Amino acid sequence: MTLKHAALADATLSPLWLDDPAAPATEPHLIGRRQADLLIVGGGFTGLWAAIIAKQRDPSREVVVIEAGKVAHGASGRPGGIVSTSVMHGLSNAERVFPDDMEMLERLGIENLDAWRATIEEFGIDADLEWGGEMTVAARPEDIEGLRHEQDLHRRHGHDAVWLDRDQVRAEVASPMFHAGIWSRDRTGTVHPAKLAWGLKAAAKSLGVAIHEHTPMERVEDLGSSLRITTHDGSVTAPRVLFATNAWAAGHPKIRSYVVTMRDRVIATEPLTEEQLSRIGWRNRQGIYDTRTQLNYMRLTRDNRIVYGGRIGYYYGDRTDPAGDRRIEVYDRLAGYFLQTFPQLDDLRFTHAWSGPIDMTTRLAVHFQPYYGGKGVYAGGYSGFGVTASRFGARMALEMLDDTGVPELQLGLARSLPRTIPREPLRWPGASITIRALDEVDSKGGWRRAWIRLIHAMGFPL
Ligand SMILES: Cc1cc2nc3c(=O)[nH]c(=O)nc-3n(C[C@H](O)[C@H](O)[C@H](O)COP(=O)(O)OP(=O)(O)OC[C@H]3O[C@@H](n4cnc5c(N)ncnc54)[C@H](O)[C@@H]3O)c2cc1C
Structure with missing residues (x-):
């Protein structure tokens, strides 16, 4: 197959974020048997936040993380990196799923974001955080009405969300695709996700968490008062286990009944020159979502590249690392969407193209599946919206595992599951x-x- 967009021809098929000499050294894989008070399976944002929060609450607690590959090599090192307050994939989705709980969910989202930021600052994590806000743009005139409703929801829940008409939105970011927009300016912006994950890993280690990379969980056994997790060269026995495995339905065969593994694709440009930047404006550097049916998102990086994502795919059997996505042709259509959005940047080249796993559920937001009499909990299902919500997912999973009885455990979000989804071959x-x-x-x-x-x-x- 030939490429329609030659600008992609030299792109590296790996995430821009992981292509960084600052990547930390690998942690030793687990050899031998060990005990822990809490075992966390999965070293992405959910697992790392859970490790940090557990240690901050009780420094004497023995916390172990096992990661199949390397920290940040799952979804957490691959996202657009747009920072949002919502733990429910946005206000409209919260209204769709839990209309009666919106106020509390919004409050929890704000608390979560503030704690997310405070921890990053406390540990001095340099993750290229920028607080330029989050903008949702109407990609078609007929989407404006829905966007008005979204703005109304933002206002009712106390967000500083500004309405931008066609000229105003294009004055912010010059695109013929943008017909109106909402610019939410509180607690939102962009982050370098891999630097964040690496910083969280260092923070967890500094608190005494043991991390083993290249240590996939192979088997779970219920020993009554604890679970034994067997890996290739060892095992960990713990009374509490968090399965923070995102779209990998590791841990229990039933997880798949609620979670579909989609792929989401992303491309990144070379750094824009000052002159190229002046063609689009974007002085306030917002993270942007559009309303196209194949939702697209875009943001600037610290060195002024554009990271542009959003064309989902699926491979038979919920494959989490499909060879099909390591072909540059898969990204051709996305490059086409980019050029529809920014036709004035047709002289740019793309340097990176990659995809990542999305743990899609009908809820489009985190859910919790308790197993083994409550000794194990799976937390996931962010459906492509977990850069900050993963901290909330981690905390809630700990509340469940430790049976703390906090009021949020009474919410529908904690007590119910999303709808089941037909499995293969359907x-x-x-x-x-x-x-x-x-x-x-x-x-x-x-x-x-x-x-x-x-x-x-x-x-x-x-
Ligand atoms: C392309 C893309 C774009 C996105 N953009 C955004 C965005 O702009 N904003 C936003 O809020 N969210 C975004 N997201 C979503 C966000 O990245 C995820 O919700 C978040 O990173 C999930 O973190 P996690 O720790 O739950 O999962 P992961 O980071 O995937 O971590 C799970 C880990 O479990 C490990 N694992 C799996 N099986 C085993 C096993 N058997 N044993 C041991 N370890 C195992 C995996 O190797 C993996 O490292 C995006 C996601 C993708 C893929």
Whole structure:
């Protein structure tokens, strides 16, 4: 297959964020048997935050993290890195799923974000944080009404969310695709996700957490008062285990009934020159989401590259590292979306292209699956919105494991599960038709709209 967009031709097929000499050394893999008070399986944001919070609460607690690969090599080293306050994938989704709990969920989101920031500052983590805000833009005139509703929700919940009409949004960021926007300016912005994960890893180690990389969990045994997790060369026995394995449904076969492993694709440009930047403006450096059906997001990096993402895919059997995504052609359509958004940047080249696992659920936000009589909890399902919400997911999972009885454990979010999703062999054809519909609905309409309406009715808000 030939590339339509030559600007992609030299791109490296790996995440920009991980292509950094500051990447820390690997931790030794686990050899032999050990005990712990708390074992965390998975060294992404959820696992690292859980380790830090557990140690901050009780420094004497023995906390061990095992990670199949390296810290940040899962979703946490791959996202757009847009920082949001919501723990529910945005206010509209919170209203859709838990309308009666919105006020509390919003308060928890604000508390979470403030604690997220405070910990980053406390440990002096340099993660290129920028607080330029978060902007949602209407990519079609017919999306403006929905955006007005979103702004109303923001206002009702006390957010500093400014409405931008067509000229105002284009004065912020010059794109012929933008017809209106909401610019939410509180507690939102962008972060370098891998630097954050590496900083959290260092923070956890400084608190005494033992981290073992290249140590995949292979088996779980219920010993009655504890669980034994067996790895290739050892095992950990612990009374409490957090499965922070995101789209890898490790830990229990049932996890898959609620979580689909999607892929989400991202491309990054070379650094823009001052002259190239002047063609688009973007002086306030917001993280941006658009309302296209294949939702696109974009942000600037500290060295003024544009990171542009958002074209989902699915591989049979919920593959988490599909060879199919290590072909540059897969990113061609995304490069096309980029050029529709910024046609004035047709002289830019892309340096990196990558994809990452999305733990998609019908809730589109974190949920918790207790197993083994409550000794183990799976926390995941952020559905592509977990850069900050993962800290909340980690804390809530600890509240459950430690049975602390905090009031938020009474919320529907903690007490209920999302809807189940058909498994293979139905999952692949369902996902494939949906992705085809998503790819083409904006340009071709037709049966694709009816299909997407059906998927909505089944509880998937695409
Ligand atoms: C392309 C992309 C773009 C995104 N953009 C944004 C964004 O802009 N804003 C936002 O808020 N969110 C975004 N997200 C979502 C966000 O990155 C995730 O929600 C978050 O990183 C999830 O963290 P996690 O720790 O739960 O999962 P992960 O970081 O995936 O960590 C799970 C870890 O578990 C390990 N593991 C799996 N199986 C085993 C096993 N058997 N034994 C041991 N370890 C195991 C994996 O190796 C992995 O490291 C994006 C995600 C992707 C993929």
